[in-house]
Amino acid sequence: MIGYVLRRLLVAIPVLAGVLVVVFLLLRLVPGEPCTAILGERSTPEACERFNEANGLNEPLVVQLGIYAGNAVTGNFGESIRFSRPVSQIIIERLPVTLELTIAALSVAILIGIPLGIAAARRHNSPVDVAAMAFANIGVSMPIFWLGLLLAYLFAVVLLGTPFALPPSGTLSPGSRPLPFFEVWGFDLTEGFGSTIAEFVSNMTITNALISAQWAVFTDAVRHMILPAVTLATIPIAIIARMTRSSLLDVLGREYIRTARAKGAGDRRVIRRHALRNAMLPVVTIVGLQLGGLLGGAVLTETVFGLAGVGTALFEAITARDFPIIQGFTFIIATTYVAVNLIVDISYGYLDPRVRLE
Amino acid sequence: MKRMRWLALVSVLALVIAACGGDGGGDETTTSAGETTTTADGGTTTSVEPDAEFEGLALESGGCDYGGKIDSITATAENEVVFNLCSEDPAFLAKLAFIPFAVQPAEHLEATGGSPLENPIGTGPFVLQEWSRGSEIVYAANQDYWGDAPAFDTLVFRWRDSSTARITELTSGNADMITNLAASDYATIEGDSNLQILVDENPNVFYVGMNSNYAPFDDVRVRQAVAMGVDRQRIIDTFYPEGSAVADFFTPCIIENACEGEPFHEFDVEAAQALLAEAGYPDGFDTTIKLRDVFRVYLPEPTAVAEDIRAQLAENLGINATVEVMESGAFLEENATGEQEGIHLLGWGADYPHVTNFLDFHFGGNNPQFGDINPDIVETLAEGARTVDPAAAQPIYEQANNLIREHIPMVPYAWGAAADAALTTLENAAVAPVGAPQFFSMNPGDADLVFVQNAEPISLFCADETDGESLSACEQVLEGLYGYGPNGEVIPKLATECAADDAGLVWTCTLRDGVLFHDGSTLDANDVVASWTVGLDASSPLHVGNTGTFEYFSYLWGALMNAE
Numbered sequence: 001m002i003g004y005v006l007r008r009l010l011v012a013i014p015v016l017a018g019v020l021v022v023v024f025l026l027l028r029l030v031p032g033e034p035c036t037a038i039l040g041e042r043s044t045p046e047a048c049e050r051f052n053e054a055n056g057l058n059e060p061l062v063v064q065l066g067i068y069a070g071n072a073v074t075g076n077f078g079e080s081i082r083f084s085r086p087v088s089q090i091i092i093e094r095l096p097v098t099l100e101l102t103i104a105a106l107s108v109a110i111l112i113g114i115p116l117g118i119a120a121a122r123r124h125n126s127p128v129d130v131a132a133m134a135f136a137n138i139g140v141s142m143p144i145f146w147l148g149l150l151l152a153y154l155f156a157v158v159l160l161g162t163p164f165a166l167p168p169s170g171t172l173s174p175g176s177r178p179l180p181f182f183e184v185w186g187f188d189l190t191e192g193f194g195s196t197i198a199e200f201v202s203n204m205t206i207t208n209a210l211i212s213a214q215w216a217v218f219t220d221a222v223r224h225m226i227l228p229a230v231t232l233a234t235i236p237i238a239i240i241a242r243m244t245r246s247s248l249l250d251v252l253g254r255e256y257i258r259t260a261r262a263k264g265a266g267d268r269r270v271i272r273r274h275a276l277r278n279a280m281l282p283v284v285t286i287v288g289l290q291l292g293g294l295l296g297g298a299v300l301t302e303t304v305f306g307l308a309g310v311g312t313a314l315f316e317a318i319t320a321r322d323f324p325i326i327q328g329f330t331f332i333i334a335t336t337y338v339a340v341n342l343i344v345d346i347s348y349g350y351l352d353p354r355v356r357l358e
Numbered sequence: 359m360k361r362m363r364w365l366a367l368v369s370v371l372a373l374v375i376a377a378c379g380g381d382g383g384g385d386e387t388t389t390s391a392g393e394t395t396t397t398a399d400g401g402t403t404t405s406v407e408p409d410a411e412f413e414g415l416a417l418e419s420g421g422c423d424y425g426g427k428i429d430s431i432t433a434t435a436e437n438e439v440v441f442n443l444c445s446e447d448p449a450f451l452a453k454l455a456f457i458p459f460a461v462q463p464a465e466h467l468e469a470t471g472g473s474p475l476e477n478p479i480g481t482g483p484f485v486l487q488e489w490s491r492g493s494e495i496v497y498a499a500n501q502d503y504w505g506d507a508p509a510f511d512t513l514v515f516r517w518r519d520s521s522t523a524r525i526t527e528l529t530s531g532n533a534d535m536i537t538n539l540a541a542s543d544y545a546t547i548e549g550d551s552n553l554q555i556l557v558d559e560n561p562n563v564f565y566v567g568m569n570s571n572y573a574p575f576d577d578v579r580v581r582q583a584v585a586m587g588v589d590r591q592r593i594i595d596t597f598y599p600e601g602s603a604v605a606d607f608f609t610p611c612i613i614e615n616a617c618e619g620e621p622f623h624e625f626d627v628e629a630a631q632a633l634l635a636e637a638g639y640p641d642g643f644d645t646t647i648k649l650r651d652v653f654r655v656y657l658p659e660p661t662a663v664a665e666d667i668r669a670q671l672a673e674n675l676g677i678n679a680t681v682e683v684m685e686s687g688a689f690l691e692e693n694a695t696g697e698q699e700g701i702h703l704l705g706w707g708a709d710y711p712h713v714t715n716f717l718d719f720h721f722g723g724n725n726p727q728f729g730d731i732n733p734d735i736v737e738t739l740a741e742g743a744r745t746v747d748p749a750a751a752q753p754i755y756e757q758a759n760n761l762i763r764e765h766i767p768m769v770p771y772a773w774g775a776a777a778d779a780a781l782t783t784l785e786n787a788a789v790a791p792v793g794a795p796q797f798f799s800m801n802p803g804d805a806d807l808v809f810v811q812n813a814e815p816i817s818l819f820c821a822d823e824t825d826g827e828s829l830s831a832c833e834q835v836l837e838g839l840y841g842y843g844p845n846g847e848v849i850p851k852l853a854t855e856c857a858a859d860d861a862g863l864v865w866t867c868t869l870r871d872g873v874l875f876h877d878g879s880t881l882d883a884n885d886v887v888a889s890w891t892v893g894l895d896a897s898s899p900l901h902v903g904n905t906g907t908f909e910y911f912s913y914l915w916g917a918l919m920n921a922e
Contacts, residue, residue, distance in 0.1 A: 032685065054906050083817065168523070168532060175496055308493050
């Protein structure tokens with residue numbers, strides 16, 4: 001097992017290096033200069049010259065790539081051209097928001113998608129099956145942007161003044177200033193790796209409020225998370241439901257299931273004890289891929305709901321040609337994909353003892 | 359050059375010593391106010407007697423040959439700053455009021471290494487409390503404000519990039535005021551009795567340019583035919599929001615002396631056809647309409663407007679134009695180098711409310727986008743730029759406008775209107791034509807006022823920022839010697855007055871007494887000089903900022919001092 005993981009990690013190195021190089025080169029091919037994007041269209045050639053010089057953009061491409069790759073190896077993604085702030089600091093601020101949104105969306109997707117798929121499989125070709133699959137088809141083809149705006153309008157405007165009203169944007173109500181959990185706990189974390197981790201966790205609004213027992217903030221944060229999480233979960237719900245259904249149907253047709261039924265096992269017991277675990281193998285793969293996809297693909301949801309996550313940061317950086325941010329965030333997303341795939345592969349061994357990781 | 363560096367170095371040292379409580383400068387070269395210094399071009403820079411008790415800072419260029427407009431800035435007394443200019447500048451006060459030239463404490467600039475990107479200390483009506491990156495900026499009312507303190511406790515800035523999302527914030531009660539309505543959203547606001555539209559008369563102009571260095575636009579009759587052959591009112595009615603108007607002049611009339619002289623040529627197809635025939639093109643000609651597909655208030659629907667102009671030119675004059683949408687950067691570069699043939703669509707929004715900002719930039723002889731500008735126009739504008747008194751400048755700009763009308767380097771089409779929206783419960787809600795909304799004079803009726811703008815500010819050190827979102831956020835905290843009033847007028851802020859000498863070269867600014875910064879320190883003249891040194895003196899160790907380019911210092915004041 002350890003050997004397998006190490007081999008996979010070694011294979012990940014050229015994959016990530018390839019991602020770095022491709023993103024670096026693609027960015028330089030896109031029309032538009034960082035100077036005019038950041039200094040404005042009235043920037044003088046002299047100002048642009050100073051700007052490019054200060055940001056190393058006058059160096060030959062190979063030199064720029066070498067410097068960037070060298071720094072990236074040590075975990076230094078450089079400074080944002082636009083904000084003059086370390087990219088790593090921006091990642092610490094933005095990634096927690098996306099992580100929390102992704103986890104919430106995936107939880108919603110699993111909690112709704114798997115039962116929906118099971119229900120459809122158990123009542124194959126019944127109205128329940130047709131309705132579930134129709135729901136899944138609508139979900140998978142629903143434009144996220146449109147759905148998000150619709151939900152925001154419905155819950156924030158139409159239902160305003162009712163108990164069902166929900167805020168249309170942000171992670172907290174305007175002006176809310178929650179304390180970081182470590183301050184509530186009385187710890188003085190100002191420097192070192194511990195402070196970085198603490199800052200990262202405290203930027204996960206719901207988690208921070210939960211572990212520091214700031215209940216008003218917690219409630220507020222959860223209310224803000226509902227609409228984006230449901231919106232982002234729509235497509236994964238559909239995909240997971242469809243995959244669960246087809247996988248379960250496949251397993252339910254196997255001989256050992258027939259044997260179990262012949263031995264008198266009830267429908268519920270057959271599914272729980274004999275079918276579901278085996279049917280989960282492809283579902284886990286899909287869930288894993290969805291997790292990676294959600295991390296990188298939350299851009300629309302974050303934009304619609306005004307969440308300061310990876311997606312909006314990446315979108316803004318692309319607009320402003322802020323190369324270091326784009327490269328840093330792309331690297332993080334790529335790394336997440338690789339890590340998730342690895343975890344999915346490892347989880348196979350637990351779900352199906354016949355699978356050996358070699 | 360060595361002397362310039364030496365002067366700059368001494369200025370900076372004096373600043374550092376003063377910040378540390380030392381006894382200031384005072385060597386034989388410069389820095390202490392009141393000394394008379396011979397500049398590289400043989401002139402003298404300091405003309406005001408020093409305050410005996412006060413160790414004033416000075417920023418000196420060492421000579422106007424560096425190309426900028428400012429020769430020196432000197433703190434001559436605790437409450438007096440003198441700007442020596444290299445040449446007259448009638449827009450001096452209008453520029454001075456621009457927020458990039460705001461004042462922060464010298465000690466704070468020193469302590470932050472010239473880069474107070476997230477922690478500005480100003481004198482404005484609001485104190486920065488917290489910038490939660492990505493989410494919001496929270497300000498508290500400044501109860502020690504030298505003017506009338508805000509009537510509410512907390513101002514919150516948030517941002518959403520789509521107009522629909524901003525309206526949802528407003529209608530859901532999450533925001534008190536939002537910016538930049540899309541034209542399609544006017545009906546939504548007008549149909550809701552809880553909401554109000556706030557018209558923004560931000561000065562801007564959309565124009566259709568023609569490069570006279572390329573045929574057939576080298577013939578003024580062709581240019582006039584193009585001017586008269588398109589119904590501009592139809593374009594305004596079809597593509598622009600309420601409040602927009604056909605541009606009778608290049609500069610919007612909200613600006614003093616902008617609309618002197620004859621209004622631009624009116625729509626007259628027959629006259630246009632006759633002119634075209636006279637020029638040798640009775641059946642029209644082939645050309646290109648170039649543009650970039652970028653939303654601006656002056657041109658909200660670029661491609662649609664281009665298509666309408668193309669259709670009208672074809673229908674009315676037989677001109678066969680091809681619409682070519684270019685990438686923004688490439689379009690501007692081609693435009694700026696004077697290599698853009700055919701017709702191009704572009705516009706301008708005011709940096710500061712003065713006619714020179716519109717006319718001089720485009721027709722002053724240094725902008726090749728229209729080809730060679732008629733020398734009469736250039737000379738007239740040069741005369742206007744030397745005339746500080748607005749009344750004396752009036753006939754000059756009348757002549758300039760008439761010359762532009764005669765030679766037609768471009769056709770002014772539209773003064774685009776924009777609008778913000780607010781809850782009707784927000785008292786005194788309004789949008790100033792220039793600068794940020796003046797929230798300190800509004801009243802939401804409760805403790806918080808939430809404003810949603812387009813995007814997050816880049817930083818809160820606006821000496822080195824150019825985006826409107828940063829400037830709006832800065833303006834709540836920071837102030838300059840002058841500022842903009844509710845109607846776009848230039849009004850004194852930290853100065854009670856800046857008065858020019860007879861030659862218009864020396865401006866003496868008297869500071870308001872008893873103004874406190876948000877850190878409790880008292881404003882004095884050295885803070886003004888220090889703030890300008892950070893932005894204008896490229897050799898200063900505090901010339902750091904965000905990008906380090908200090909674009910508005912070089913752009914509006916000609917050049918940075920001591921730049922390599």
